Amino acid sequence: MTTEQTDPGPRLVDEGLVRRLVAGRFPRWADLPVARVASGGTVNAMYRLGDDMVVRLPLVAGGVEDVVREREWLPRLAPLLPTAVPEVLAAGEPAEGYPWPWSVYRWLAGDNPREGAVRQPMALARELARFVTAMRGVSLPGAPDAHRGGPLDSLDASTRSAIEALRGIPEEGIDCDAVTAVWEDALREPGWSGPPVWLHADLMPGNLLVDGGRLTAVIDFGCLGVGDPACDLFPAWNLLPADARDVFRAALDVDDATWNRGRARTLSQALISLPYHRDRNPAMARNARHVIRAVLDPR
Known part of the structure; x- marks a missing residue:
């Protein structure tokens, strides 16, 4: 199934469709209850299936490749990581007018952390660093290129376009000259000269699960x-407040150039996200504003 097909639109994905897809492909689960999982995500919809499973379906054509990547790589990555990750239990196929592959996963309990309200920031910083370190240590052959994982300057045109869009939205109060200076400073940093490393490549709060403030799982590996x-x-x-940010950096032993590129990449994502999501997705817009403030904070 290619990603060139017509987007069915999220309104066509509902509990009835999920029940029909499951019943047609996996009759043994046909009688299990189905319930939508609230999410701030924009690429996939999730539905609980019984007590211990979840169905994940792309809402847009761009999510199809994510499904394929997770099916291929999650079973190989899971034994190498210190944190729980999604377990693919079954692979669904297009049916019932739904044009793309979808998957059934084991349900992972936990809540998404929220910027500005992290309960155990130091512990979370260390646990996130442990996960990132483990990802970097993976040596599985045949890895794809990570989404947004190339040279920083490959993001230059889209980042500058987003800055100009934000100049036209004065009510957001973004200091566009200041963010441009941060961006241009990072572009002057040397690029990564070592071998490419394994990445999750989308460590947003919505892709993390916590319990009692401690990291319990990392989800959504579609950008890996x-x-x-x-x-x-x-x-x-x-996500992390300034003091926990320092703990995260120290645990990863990040050099200045890599740190500045990381800050600029995070800023770029926020700048691009804010004009698009400000009237569509409050959670994504809120996080984008948080990132911009955190990057411009002298700490």
Whole structure:
């Protein structure tokens, strides 16, 4: 199934469709209850299936490759990581008018942490660093390139376009000259000269699960692959307060150039996200604003 097909639109994905897809593909689960899982994500929908499973379905064509990547790589990565990750239990296929592959996973309990409200920031910083370190240590052959994992300057045009868009939204109060200076400073840093490393490449709060403030799982590996290690520094600015940010950096032993590239990559994602999500997805817009403030904070 290619990603060129017509987007069915999220309104066509509902509990009835999920029940029909499950019943047609996996009759043994046909009588299990189905319930939508609230999520701030924009690429996939999730539905609880019984007590211990979840169905994940792309909402847009761009999510199809994510499904394929997770099916291929999660079973190989899981034994190598210190944190629980999604377990693919079954592979669904297009049916019932739904045009893309979908998957059934084991349910992982936990809540998404929220920027500005992290309960155990120091412990979380160390646990995130442990996960990132383990990802970097993976040596599985044949890895794909991580999404957004290439040279920093590959993001230059989209980042500058987003800055100009934000100049046209004065009510957001973004200091566009200041963020431009941060971006241009990072572009002057040397790029990553070592071998590409394994990355999750999308360590947003919505892709982390915590219990009591402690990391219990990392989810949504659709961007995984190899690339610049700066790509997995996102939690430093999108989640952790300044003192825990220092703990995260020390645990990873990050040099100045990589740290600055990581800050700029996180900033770029936030700048691009904010104009798009400000009227569509409050959680994503809120996190983007948090990132911009954190990056511009002298700490």
